[in-house]
Amino acid sequence: MSRKRRTIADIIATAVGAGAPIEFVAYDGSRYGPTDAPVKVRVVNEQALSYLATSASMELGLARAYVSGALEVEGKIYDAFKVLGSVDFEPIGVAEKVRVLRDLGLKILKWNPPLPEEIGASRLAHGLRHAxxxxxxxxxxxxxxxxxxxxxxxxxxxxxxxxxxxxxxxxxxxxxxxxxxxxxxxxxxxxxxxxxxxxxxxxxxxxxxxxxxxxxxxxxxxxxxxxxxxxxxxxxxxxxxxxxxxxxxxxxxxxxxxxxxxxxxxxxxxxxxxxxxxxxxxxxxxxxxxxxxxxxxxxxxxxxxxxxxxxxxxxxxxxxxxxxxxxxxxxxxxxxxxxxxxxxxxxxxxxxxxxxxxxxxxxxxxxxxxxxxxxxxxxxxxxxxxxxxxxxxxxxxxxxxxxxxxxxxxxxxxxxxxxx
Incomplete structure (x- = not known):
């Protein structure tokens, strides 16, 4: 019997847990969370998932997704941060990560070039730190x-x-x-x-x-x-x-x-x-x-x-x-x-x-x-x-x-x- 392929909302639910005051709406048509939530987050396209999967941290991945437009937030960002700060995100183990990749496809692991607004050590002037x-x-x-x-x-x-x-x-x-x-x-x-x-x-x-x-x-x-x-x-x-x-x-x-x-x-x-x-x-x-x-x-x-x-x-x-x-x-x-x-x-x-x-x-x-x-x-x-x-x-x-x-x-x- 084949395993049912999960939607993006299903995967988000695994990480966020029940009762989070946030509504998530994804590009595959799935959604999760209360419709009257004070914060709504839209996963606009696959690029958002790619940033989350390949960035060095969740913080950096979310930032890249938002700055690039692959992730949208309805309402004020400050209000979203306050709500997100109250969410007890569930840790995702190795087995779950493998399952997520199977559901979403390995293509989300593609390399993403730095955004135009992003600068790292390699893009700074040559020289020692604080030269x-x-x-x-x-x-x-x-x-x-x-x-x-x-x-x-x-x-x-x-x-x-x-x-x-x-x-x-x-x-x-x-x-x-x-x-x-x-x-x-x-x-x-x-x-x-x-x-x-x-x-x-x-x-x-x-x-x-x-x-x-x-x-x-x-x-x-x-x-x-x-x-x-x-x-x-x-x-x-x-x-x-x-x-x-x-x-x-x-x-x-x-x-x-x-x-x-x-x-x-x-x-x-x-x-x-x-x-x-x-x-x-x-x-x-x-x-x-x-x-x-x-x-x-x-x-x-x-x-x-x-x-x-x-x-x-x-x-x-x-x-x-x-x-x-x-x-x-x-x-x-x-x-x-x-x-x-x-x-x-x-x-x-x-x-x-x-x-x-x-x-x-x-x-x-x-x-x-x-x-x-x-x-x-x-x-x-x-x-x-x-x-x-x-x-x-x-x-x-x-x-x-x-x-x-x-x-x-x-x-x-x-x-x-x-x-x-």
Whole structure:
């Protein structure tokens, strides 16, 4: 007696189990799950199954299928992630995998070339991980997408880092203003001082410090498009005599000393093994009693290994990106000449920031797709929604750490209690 060939919905049911609040609809006409489910996933064609069968992980396979259009999600991606996060997926053993292949056919194991939106180590510039030319290629992949696209997603502030919300009702723009101002206050900026802002992006911190604190500012970014946009904004706001944005690597800055350094969202790109060299470089650029504010995404514990993975984030979003926990970061800061004075976890603020960016992308979806293509727009929708949920669930955090380069007598020259 011949065995009944299972539908795609049958196979999905095996992995998902009963009671999952998701409806799956497949191209073979089969479906699984409640019709009134808050999330509906459509398996558009065989390519989706091929990505799932041949990718290094389920996460990467699903991402490739969605970005390519082989998998569709009805509704907001964030809502889908919340629902999927509540599903207890059943592990599939070897025998079951063989049965699935028999049902679907070995043709789903065909090799799939990388998507146009995907970049891996082999497609980066030749060189060691975090060598200057490779870092420049990685930054170009993520940041040189389209300044117009970023204007739609980030809003008028063009700040692509965690905002600080004074209240739960504050707007994204108000929160980005507060973030820049908080950094200035923590650094204790005074008129006439020199500030170096490394990884300056489109220059939001540069312009804020120059305009509101009367300091002379140098900003540095590896992204040419960011530098060009920022230089134009500096000129338009009449700040060219006190603010400069350079296209280059912070490692090439030699015109210290500076009174303060802000590093907002750069540490994620430099490589954990390079933390010592990073803090040594910044220490050398500061005058005695100078302050450093390091603002970066971190892991929730020091027990997690640094991932040099081949997953979605590394291949589609931040090539060669690495994060570690607060403990390892503060240790590197201490061991390279800085005295830690304050640390603050802002992870809830980053979840709120990402919600604002997701809402902006939804509002400008049609224009965004026309500007950068459907695949790139989907990469952004996917990564921002997933990141928002990760901050909410404490999978990742955002810390600001303030360090001081004490003088030869041990004087840090800071107030006795927090002043910001």
């Amino acid at each position: 200057k030319n490779r870092d420049a290629a990685a930054i170009k992949h993520h940041y040189d997408v389209s300044n117009t696209f970023y204007e739609w997603v980030l809003g008028p502030s063009m700040a692509y880092t965690c905002a600080v919300y004074p209240t739960a009702e504050s707007t994204l723009e108000e929160a980005q203003y507060e973030k820049h101002d908080l950094v200035c206050r923590k650094l204790g900026l005074q008129p006439g001082q020199r500030l170096l802002d490394i990884g300056c992006g489109w220059g939001g911190m540069v312009r804020h410090a120059a305009k509101h604190y009367g300091v002379t500012v140098v900003g540095v970014t590896l992204s040419r498009q960011q530098a060009e946009w920022g230089q134009k904004a500096v000129a338009e706001q009449g700040l060219s005599d006190v603010a400069e944005i350079r296209h280059g690597d912070y490692r090439d800055v030699v015109d210290g000393p500076f009174d303060a350094i802000s590093s907002i969202g750069l540490t994620e790109h430099i490589g954990v093994k390079n933390y010592s060299a990073y803090f040594q470089k910044l220490h050398g650029l500061l005058r005695p009693q100078g302050r450093l504010l390091n603002h970066s995404i971190m892991r929730p514990t020091n027990t997690e290994r640094v991932a040099y993975g081949r997953g979605f984030i590394n291949r589609f979003v931040f090539p060669d990106g690495e994060i570690t926990a607060l403990g390892r970061t503060v240790t590197a800061l201490q061991d390279n000449g800085f005295e830690p004075r304050h640390a603050e976890n802002l992870r809830e603020h980053y979840a709120m920031t990402l919600k604002g960016w997701c809402d902006n992308l939804d509002e400008h979806w049609d224009e965004a797709v026309q500007e950068v293509g459907l695949g790139t727009a989907r990469v952004w929708a996917l990564y921002m929604a997933a990141s928002r949920l990760s901050f909410e669930k404490n999978k990742i955090q955002l810390h600001q750490v303030l360090g001081v380069k004490v003088d030869s007598t041990g004087n840090a020259n800071v107030p006795l209690r927090p002043w910001f």
